Structures are given as structure tokens and as C-alpha cells.
Amino acid sequence: MSNLNSSGNTAMPALVLIAEDEPEIADILIGYLKRSGLRTEHAADGQQALALHQSLKPDLLLLDVQMPVLDGWNVLNEIRARGNTPVIMLTALDQDIDKLMGLRLGADDYVVKPFNPAEVVARVQAVLRRARGHNVASTPLLRSGPFQIDVDSHEASVFVAGQPQKLDLTLTEFKLLACLMRAPKRVFSREELLITCLPEGDTQERTVDSHISKLRKKLEALDIQGVPLSVWGVGYRFGGDV
Known part of the structure; x- marks a missing residue:
């Protein structure tokens, strides 16, 4: 079955880069996203996430806040300096100030752990739809x-x-x-x-x-x-x- 973009043309499935240091959580997200027809790559720390973002140019980044080497805030800061890749933060810190910090730094959405993987997939798809609805070819x-x-x-x-x-x-x-x-x-x-x-x-x-x-x-x-x-x-x- 072919994948269609919002214009009805055939297109490569969106690539989601998952930056998550807990292997069990990463595996669950990979499984759910792949079953939804999306491609995935995994980074186990913040430095690897930045390297893969640079080389792979993913369509969206699922970004854990608490990661080794570089935490999610530092990764998000660098991603925003590079451009407008959609970012959804994964955080175990269920506090308003943490959510606001992510949004102020340029995150598109956030999900609080523990989460329902199906909800994460739904949010990923919603953010991708919004991103495709913008004129991504224009220079910011x-x-x-x-x-x-x-x-x-x-x-x-x-x-x-x-x-x-x-x-x-x-x-x-x-x-x-x-x-x-x-x-x-x-x-x-x-x-x-x-x-x-x-x-x-x-x-x-x-x-x-x-x-x-x-x-x-x-x-x-x-x-x-x-x-x-x-x-x-x-x-x-x-x-x-x-």
C-alpha cells in the first residue's frame, strides 16, 4: 500500500527520530510508530540525537528531557538554532513550569511519562499534519x-x-x-x-x-x-x- 502526503501524491513515510535513553521505552515507541506507517531512528543520548538530526534531517523529533551527555533542553536549544524541525518533548516532570519551559524554547508539544503509546502516536501525527500545512519552503x-x-x-x-x-x-x-x-x-x-x-x-x-x-x-x-x-x-x- 502506498503512502500519501496531504496533497495526495506518493511520498516517503515521515521519519521520526526518538531521543530516549531508556531502551524499553524506545522499543515501545518504535513499535507503535512503525505500526502506524512511520519510519523511526533511535538516539540513546543528546549528543547522538544532534548528530542524527544533522545527518538524517528527520521530519519530527521525540525528545526526552532527562538524557545523558546532553539533556533535552540543550538539544532543543540547538535544534531551534538549526531550524524548525517539529519537536515533542517526553518528560517525567509533571509540572507546569517544565511544560512552559519546553514551549518557550520552541517545543511543539509535550507528553508526560508514563504515557499511552497510542496517544504519543496521535500527537506525532497531529504535529506532522500541522507542519505539512505550513509553507516549509519559506525562509524563516x-x-x-x-x-x-x-x-x-x-x-x-x-x-x-x-x-x-x-x-x-x-x-x-x-x-x-x-x-x-x-x-x-x-x-x-x-x-x-x-x-x-x-x-x-x-x-x-x-x-x-x-x-x-x-x-x-x-x-x-x-x-x-x-x-x-x-x-x-x-x-x-x-x-x-x-
């Missing part, structure tokens, strides 16, 4: 005032006197600016920015201040003031009259 651009960020090519620019000026940013500075631009009126705490934008191993919130300061100086050199904007006692928002 972030724009706010004179700023423009191309997420796929990791290029940031700002228009000065009507002319685009490419910003020479470090990876962390790029992630910080992109994060703030996605919700320019929202105030992000230092803890959120630390988890979302800084490399694994950086655990001091004051490190966020250092990167923000360096980013701000680069923008001030182009006569752009107040970006990012400090919100006393809370954190940072995109800011400026842009």
Missing part, C-alpha cells in the same frame, strides 16, 4: 524595526540610513538577539536566557550580562541605543524604539 526570517535575522543562515543585519549592515556576532550573541526578537515586548529573565542561549556549562547568570553588554556595544557602534533593554530586577527585553 525575524524582523523588528531595522533588524532582520535569517535563522537558517545564522545571519543578522540592521538597516542603517536605508542600507543593510551585517552584524558580526558570536553564536551566543546571535542566539540572544534572536530570542529577544521573537517576542520583542516580552521580558526574559536571566535564567531563561542562560538556559536558552548560552553554551552548556555556563551556569552563572552574570555571564548573561556580559554577553548582553558586548552585544549592546556592537549595536551602539552603529548608533542603535537601548537594544537589548535592561529591565531592573527582572532581566532583558528587545527594547529600543524599533
Whole structure:
């Protein structure tokens, strides 16, 4: 029996990458997804998940939060820096703050352990349908005032006197600016920015201040003031009259 995409054309079944360090859970998910006509690959830790994501370009990632080497938050952060692969988080932490953290970092959905495998399959299929309903060929651009960020090519620019000026940013500075631009009126705490934008191993919130300061100086050199904007006692928002 042939597989059909949403347009009615024959297509390769969607590939789901399962990042799960517990073999029993991974085997159950693989079995249910395959019976639903989907292809699967398995990663046993976060580093392997990133490597397989890079090489296989899966249609969706089922991502466990608590994994060895790299945890799910770090993997999700890197996946979002790379592009828009749909991600469903698998978490044993049944707390609202954990769910919100996943959604803020860019997860498309979450499932709390212990789960019904049939429910996971249903959620996978729903997220895949939504993803296929979007124009995935379009380049994801972030724009706010004179700023423009191309997420796929990791290029940031700002228009000065009507002319685009490419910003020479470090990876962390790029992630910080992109994060703030996605919700320019929202105030992000230092803890959120630390988890979302800084490399694994950086655990001091004051490190966020250092990167923000360096980013701000680069923008001030182009006569752009107040970006990012400090919100006393809370954190940072995109800011400026842009």
C-alpha cells in the first residue's frame, strides 16, 4: 500500500527520530510508530540525537528531557538554532513550569511519562499534519524595526540610513538577539536566557550580562541605543524604539 502526503501524491513515510535513553521505552515507541506507517531512528543520548538530526534531517523529533551527555533542553536549544524541525518533548516532570519551559524554547508539544503509546502516536501525527500545512519552503526570517535575522543562515543585519549592515556576532550573541526578537515586548529573565542561549556549562547568570553588554556595544557602534533593554530586577527585553 502506498503512502500519501496531504496533497495526495506518493511520498516517503515521515521519519521520526526518538531521543530516549531508556531502551524499553524506545522499543515501545518504535513499535507503535512503525505500526502506524512511520519510519523511526533511535538516539540513546543528546549528543547522538544532534548528530542524527544533522545527518538524517528527520521530519519530527521525540525528545526526552532527562538524557545523558546532553539533556533535552540543550538539544532543543540547538535544534531551534538549526531550524524548525517539529519537536515533542517526553518528560517525567509533571509540572507546569517544565511544560512552559519546553514551549518557550520552541517545543511543539509535550507528553508526560508514563504515557499511552497510542496517544504519543496521535500527537506525532497531529504535529506532522500541522507542519505539512505550513509553507516549509519559506525562509524563516525575524524582523523588528531595522533588524532582520535569517535563522537558517545564522545571519543578522540592521538597516542603517536605508542600507543593510551585517552584524558580526558570536553564536551566543546571535542566539540572544534572536530570542529577544521573537517576542520583542516580552521580558526574559536571566535564567531563561542562560538556559536558552548560552553554551552548556555556563551556569552563572552574570555571564548573561556580559554577553548582553558586548552585544549592546556592537549595536551602539552603529548608533542603535537601548537594544537589548535592561529591565531592573527582572532581566532583558528587545527594547529600543524599533
